[in-house]
Amino acid sequence: MAVSGIKSRPVYPGLSPDPNARSNVVVCDVAGAEAVVELLTRADGAFARRTSIILSADGAGSEQAQALAKRLEPAGVEIASGLPAAISHLNAILDQASMGLRLYAAGSEPLIGSVVQAGLDHFIDHLSIRTEHRGSLKRRVQCVHCKGMTEDVTTNPVTCSHCGLLLLVRDHYSRRLAAFQGVCINAESPGERPEPNVEFP
Amino acid sequence: MTASFLRRVRVAEVEPVASRIKRFRLVSADGEPLSEFSGGSHVTVCMQAPDRLIRNPYSLMSCPSDTSSYQIGVLKVPDSRGGSEFMHENVSIGTELEISEPLNLFPPAKLARKHILVAGGIGITPFMSMMSELESVGADFELHYGVRSLAEGAFCKLLETRYGPRVHLYFQDKGQLVPLEQVLASQPLGTHVYVCGPKPMIDWALRSATLAGWPDENIHSEQFTAPPIGKPFVARLVRTGREVTVGGHQSILEALEQNGIDAPFLCRGGACGQCETAVTSCDGFIEHNDHYLTEAEKADGRKIMICVSRISGDAITLDL
Amino acid sequence: MVLAFKNETFRDDFTFSNSPESIRRFPFPFHEDKYMYAVNIEPHVPGPKGTVYEFPIDIDEHYVAEMRDREIVLAADPGRCQALPHMMTAQWDMLELLMTSMARDYPEHFSLTQDGDHWHWINRPLGIDQKFTFGDHTTLPYEPMEYIGRQCQGDFSIQDQRDGQLWMDAGIITTQADWSLDFDIGMNFFEWHGPVPLAHEAGVFERALKFLLNLQVGRPVRRLNWTMTINPRLDTSPENYHKWGIDRTTVTPENVGDKVHLRVELQGLWRLPRSNAILFSIRCYLIKMKELVTIPKWGRRLPRVLETLPPEIADYKGLTRYRQMTIDWLKKYDDGAPTSPGFGPD
Ligand SMILES: Cc1cc2nc3c(=O)[nH]c(=O)nc-3n(C[C@H](O)[C@H](O)[C@H](O)COP(=O)(O)OP(=O)(O)OC[C@H]3O[C@@H](n4cnc5c(N)ncnc54)[C@H](O)[C@@H]3O)c2cc1C
Numbered sequence: 001m002a003v004s005g006i007k008s009r010p011v012y013p014g015l016s017p018d019p020n021a022r023s024n025v026v027v028c029d030v031a032g033a034e035a036v037v038e039l040l041t042r043a044d045g046a047f048a049r050r051t052s053i054i055l056s057a058d059g060a061g062s063e064q065a066q067a068l069a070k071r072l073e074p075a076g077v078e079i080a081s082g083l084p085a086a087i088s089h090l091n092a093i094l095d096q097a098s099m100g101l102r103l104y105a106a107g108s109e110p111l112i113g114s115v116v117q118a119g120l121d122h123f124i125d126h127l128s129i130r131t132e133h134r135g136s137l138k139r140r141v142q143c144v145h146c147k148g149m150t151e152d153v154t155t156n157p158v159t160c161s162h163c164g165l166l167l168l169v170r171d172h173y174s175r176r177l178a179a180f181q182g183v184c185i186n187a188e189s190p191g192e193r194p195e196p197n198v199e200f201p
Numbered sequence: 202m203t204a205s206f207l208r209r210v211r212v213a214e215v216e217p218v219a220s221r222i223k224r225f226r227l228v229s230a231d232g233e234p235l236s237e238f239s240g241g242s243h244v245t246v247c248m249q250a251p252d253r254l255i256r257n258p259y260s261l262m263s264c265p266s267d268t269s270s271y272q273i274g275v276l277k278v279p280d281s282r283g284g285s286e287f288m289h290e291n292v293s294i295g296t297e298l299e300i301s302e303p304l305n306l307f308p309p310a311k312l313a314r315k316h317i318l319v320a321g322g323i324g325i326t327p328f329m330s331m332m333s334e335l336e337s338v339g340a341d342f343e344l345h346y347g348v349r350s351l352a353e354g355a356f357c358k359l360l361e362t363r364y365g366p367r368v369h370l371y372f373q374d375k376g377q378l379v380p381l382e383q384v385l386a387s388q389p390l391g392t393h394v395y396v397c398g399p400k401p402m403i404d405w406a407l408r409s410a411t412l413a414g415w416p417d418e419n420i421h422s423e424q425f426t427a428p429p430i431g432k433p434f435v436a437r438l439v440r441t442g443r444e445v446t447v448g449g450h451q452s453i454l455e456a457l458e459q460n461g462i463d464a465p466f467l468c469r470g471g472a473c474g475q476c477e478t479a480v481t482s483c484d485g486f487i488e489h490n491d492h493y494l495t496e497a498e499k500a501d502g503r504k505i506m507i508c509v510s511r512i513s514g515d516a517i518t519l520d521l
Numbered sequence: 522m523v524l525a526f527k528n529e530t531f532r533d534d535f536t537f538s539n540s541p542e543s544i545r546r547f548p549f550p551f552h553e554d555k556y557m558y559a560v561n562i563e564p565h566v567p568g569p570k571g572t573v574y575e576f577p578i579d580i581d582e583h584y585v586a587e588m589r590d591r592e593i594v595l596a597a598d599p600g601r602c603q604a605l606p607h608m609m610t611a612q613w614d615m616l617e618l619l620m621t622s623m624a625r626d627y628p629e630h631f632s633l634t635q636d637g638d639h640w641h642w643i644n645r646p647l648g649i650d651q652k653f654t655f656g657d658h659t660t661l662p663y664e665p666m667e668y669i670g671r672q673c674q675g676d677f678s679i680q681d682q683r684d685g686q687l688w689m690d691a692g693i694i695t696t697q698a699d700w701s702l703d704f705d706i707g708m709n710f711f712e713w714h715g716p717v718p719l720a721h722e723a724g725v726f727e728r729a730l731k732f733l734l735n736l737q738v739g740r741p742v743r744r745l746n747w748t749m750t751i752n753p754r755l756d757t758s759p760e761n762y763h764k765w766g767i768d769r770t771t772v773t774p775e776n777v778g779d780k781v782h783l784r785v786e787l788q789g790l791w792r793l794p795r796s797n798a799i800l801f802s803i804r805c806y807l808i809k810m811k812e813l814v815t816i817p818k819w820g821r822r823l824p825r826v827l828e829t830l831p832p833e834i835a836d837y838k839g840l841t842r843y844r845q846m847t848i849d850w851l852k853k854y855d856d857g858a859p860t861s862p863g864f865g866p867d
């Protein structure tokens with residue numbers, strides 16, 4: 001079980017503008033917003049005016065969020081309190097959308113994963129979503145035993161927040177679940193509890 | 202692996218459906234029922250011409266769940282090496298032919314919310330089976346079919362009766378063109394577009410979709426590529442130590458077959474990748490005519506798809 | 522051929538065992554005395570009478586007991602059987618392939634009558650008599666894949682083909698060697714093979730994918746895969762790893778012969794006609810070391826192969842803890858004599 005170097009790890013090639021898209025929808029967190037600023041500088045003003053940005057503020061103060069929004073102009077910016085609010089806003093946009101929309105995501109892996117999931121729910125192929133990883137390496141982990149999700153995982157191993165088993169976080173990633181796989185680390189040596197290391201700061 | 206797994210079929214019906222297009226109905230001649238297939242599939246038809254064996258791919262037009270017969274529609278191509286002409290002139294009711302099992306390189310996207318089918322001329326054929334399939338699973342689709350004139354347009358009446366308002370016809374002689382820009386402008390998220398027809402039409406449609414902001418993942422095409430003609434050259438085979446001359450009207454694959462050398466193939470149209478062959482050296486330039494190798498691989502020159510590509514030059518040495 | 526189905530278990534008291542005939546037909550996966558990773562794909566054509574290759578779908582003496590074990594797994598964890606909505610046509614393709622093969626090759630046990638879309642299926646060993654309408658899943662107690670999957674030995678997954686990739690979009694997986702359908706469903710060919718070490722670097726999966734994308738109707742292929750399992754346990758799922766992983770620590774020099782099992786998967790791949798999907802069958806065969814050494818050639822060869830296994834592969838297959846102990850035990854049966862090439866007994 002204790003293997004690493006797994007090839008199902010998603011790759012995030014970085015944001016690049018689609019000059020032909022009729023409308024662009026970007027979801028980002030505070031760290032990802034920097035990548036969006038760079039995206040906008042790589043395109044023209046018309047691109048920015050066709051672009052709506054959903055910023056997941058995640059505990060950043062409203063002043064910091066407002067300042068970020070200012071830097072993203074002339075794109076329209078909607079500030080959401082956190083990831084769930086950002087995704088429900090995105091879903092509302094996608095429910096009404098037609099072809100010609102291009103979807104982008106920038107920030108932590110759980111954010112990108114949730115955007116890709118919302119895209120799949122709206123028939124958008126994951127390969128057509130442009131993504132860039134920024135900021136924390138924290139992960140969403142699914143316990144393969146109880147199927148519970150543990151959010152914002154930074155250590156390996158990690159204790160499952162549902163069943164309490166100590167989980168080895170594998171690099172095996174499910175797009176459908178937007179989560180990495182966690183597998184009991186001490187099944188063959190019960191009682192042994194390896195020290196958690198901060199592997200995903 | 203070669204497509205030596207062939208089925209014997211008998212022509213049960215021949216119908217001229219447009220000025221240069223004939224429809225053939227093929228039934229099993231070996232007693233075993235034909236296999237079911239998926240929408241967009243084609244078969245390779247083997248024709249024994251007096252001087253050589255011709256193998257051309259033709260799309261299946263019949264309903265995929267009908268195993269009693271297959272139907273193909275063949276356009277008579279002028280100035281050709283003779284496959285389509287053979288079908289038109291030498292094949293009649295009762296003729297026996299050999300065909301491959303169906304192969305699908307142009308399937309509808311199963312995860313699509315809606316399908317826009319764009320056909321030009323004989324490019325309608327793969328959509329005939331595709332529409333049967335989409336209809337049977339209740340999928341949302343529309344067809345945009347451009348023909349030169351009613352006389353040249355096959356199946357216009359049939360399609361309108363069967364699919365009603367989902368079929369849109371455009372007649373070139375009346376100055377009508379497929380209004381692709383409008384069609385693409387207002388489709389729900391998750392729509393896929395498929396194009397089949399002459400090369401210029403495919404190129405135009407692909408470009409239009411990209412310019413309308415459609416992601417590559419939602420755009421599909423099939424081109425009826427036949428091996429283009431050129432000048433004769435020599436193919437040297439490293440492993441078998443043989444040397445064959447590829448005639449101006451022959452593909453490398455055909456030249457090998459004529460000389461009794463077995464090489465792998467499936468689609469014979471530069472799409473499936475089965476005939477990929479390593480190039481040891483080339484005394485001239487490779488003319489890549491396939492849709493399989495990446496641009497980088499084509500530029501690199503170390504691989505060739507021998508079913509459709511050739512060289513301009515004297516000789517090519519292949520790892521065969 | 523009338524099979525005598527055994528009454529045995531693959532859990533708790535582990536009463537599973539092979540009859541002498543069953544041992545002789547075991548698909549021993551090593552054709553030489555050392556380990557080599559190979560895709561080793563060959564046409565899935567009928568093999569000699571009595572072998573596991575005689576028919577496309579192999580049914581053996583463990584059939585009834587395996588189906589009972591599958592029922593237990595599915596009752597506890599319905600997630601072991603899942604199909605994404607666009608896979609319904611492929612599910613019917615699978616049902617047709619299995620029912621027609623089983624009825625044709627084992628007429629004493631199964632029969633199928635087809636009258637247009639009105640089908641009548643009889644499964645005598647499991648006491649099932651079912652009339653249904655082909656294409657209408659409401660006429661069956663389960664969706665087609667689950668219906669027939671509960672009546673056929675082996676795990677099955679169905680791959681949809683899109684954009685030059687294969688996507689694992691359906692499966693019934695209750696005897697898996699350490700992978701989770703619930704986690705892997707929806708992944709592409711490279712993603713679900715992600716955890717396999719070494720093979721990616723060798724370009725093995727690129728070549729295998731290209732081959733499979735062009736797989737033709739009516740020309741199935743097969744390959745063998747193997748691992749080892751402690752106790753004759755079919756359900757070695759990651760879901761339950763926290764329960765069975767401990768078994769690996771229970772091997773002692775005295776119990777190797779009973780506890781350690783070679784587990785061979787006969788993997789078959791079929792192009793499905795209507796859906797253009799690919800059916801992947803994973804038929805698992807188990808044999809105890811004690812049973813294996815009754816074939817002298819295998820007793821000599823297996824320890825030699827295990828000695829040449831790269832550590833990454835041993836780790837991936839979960840053998841590290843008991844590999845040496847198994848080799849030591851097997852060595853008693855290796856007199857150093859040369860072995861004949863090929864898989865079968867001499
Ligand atoms: C996947 C696939 C599906 C297909 N489905 C269909 C179908 O449903 N219906 C159909 O009609 N066709 C279909 N085709 C095309 C078909 O296979 C043949 O290519 C076509 O019938 C022409 O064959 P041919 O032997 O008559 O001509 P080929 O010699 O193969 O000629 C093809 C082209 O080369 C040109 N050409 C050849 N020789 C000369 C020459 N000496 N001088 C000038 N020009 C020349 C011809 O004008 C023609 O445009 C399909 C092809 C593919 C790859």
Ligand code: FES
Pocket residue numbers: 465466467468469470471472473474475476477491493506507508509
């Ligand atoms: S045979 Fe298919 S690409 Fe050449």
